[in-house]
Amino acid sequence: AQTVTQSQPEMSVQEAETVTLSCTYDTSESNYYLFWYKQPPSRQMILVIRQEAYKQQNATENRFSVNFQKAAKSFSLKISDSQLGDTAMYFCASTYNAGNMLTFGGGTRLMVKP
Amino acid sequence: SAVISQKPSRDICQRGTSLTIQCQVDSQVTMMFWYRQQPGQSLTLIATANQGSEATYESGFVIDKFPISRPNLTFSTLTVSNMSPEDSSIYLCSVDGGAVLEQFFGPGTRLTVL
Numbered sequence: 001a002q003t004v005t006q007s008q009p010e011m012s013v014q015e016a017e018t019v020t021l022s023c024t025y026d027t028s029e030s031n032y033y034l035f036w037y038k039q040p041p042s043r044q045m046i047l048v049i050r051q052e053a054y055k056q057q058n059a060t061e062n063r064f065s066v067n068f069q070k071a072a073k074s075f076s077l078k079i080s081d082s083q084l085g086d087t088a089m090y091f092c093a094s095t096y097n098a099g100n101m102l103t104f105g106g107g108t109r110l111m112v113k114p
Numbered sequence: 115s116a117v118i119s120q121k122p123s124r125d126i127c128q129r130g131t132s133l134t135i136q137c138q139v140d141s142q143v144t145m146m147f148w149y150r151q152q153p154g155q156s157l158t159l160i161a162t163a164n165q166g167s168e169a170t171y172e173s174g175f176v177i178d179k180f181p182i183s184r185p186n187l188t189f190s191t192l193t194v195s196n197m198s199p200e201d202s203s204i205y206l207c208s209v210d211g212g213a214v215l216e217q218f219f220g221p222g223t224r225l226t227v228l
Contacts, residue, residue: 033215043204045157045219052215091156101147102208102217104156 002027002094006105013082014113020067021077021108023092032096034068034075040088048090051075082112116141116209118220126226127197134193135223137207142187144210147217148180151204163190197227
């Protein structure tokens with residue numbers, strides 16, 4: 001079984017600044033996949049970034065990047081140059097097999113302040 | 115990518131009644147997933163639905179309460195039966211992205227049970 005933990009229920013950041021959201025996970029699988037999803041007030045789940053565990057290089061997508069520490073089972077999300085549109089719930093998730101169910105963390109509510 | 119629609123987008127129902135939620139995908143997909151998101155909470159998988167076979171339910175969810183149909187590769191329904199206020203949640207369907215390492219989500223159905 002997999003578990004995903006997000007220790008920060010809420011965070012805030014000033015517009016244009018950088019914020020890091022934490023995520024730890026536990027799995028007995030040798031290969032797995034990690035994701036960050038964003039859920040704005042519209043409820044639509046949007047994939048922000050993904051990481052395959054066998055890849056050592058940290059994934060990046062424009063202003064979003066991850067710090068993947070496999071030994072520590074840590075997968076944090078860094079948002080640079082925060083924008084008002086980044087205000088949302090952020091969920092860390094994992095799956096042990098592409099195409100399989102996702103296990104979600106509890107979520108972090110991020111507020112970007114003008 | 116896959117475009118997913120859900121009907122209804124929201125509903126208010128009386129205790130003891132049932133509601134069927136529809137999920138339509140714009141392409142053929144093998145696996146569909148149904149998640150529940152209770153107020154202020156994360157997403158919890160209810161069941162996995164493959165076309166042509168019985169849905170597989172997660173611990174804590176039973177077919178009598180959440181019957182699922184999967185008549186073809188683009189459509190699924192989830193019924194919430196004999197509803198109580200504790201069933202008030204957002205229900206989301208998602209599909210496997212296949213070769214694309216991503217799950218795509220519908221916009222969700224917000225259910226309120228009085």
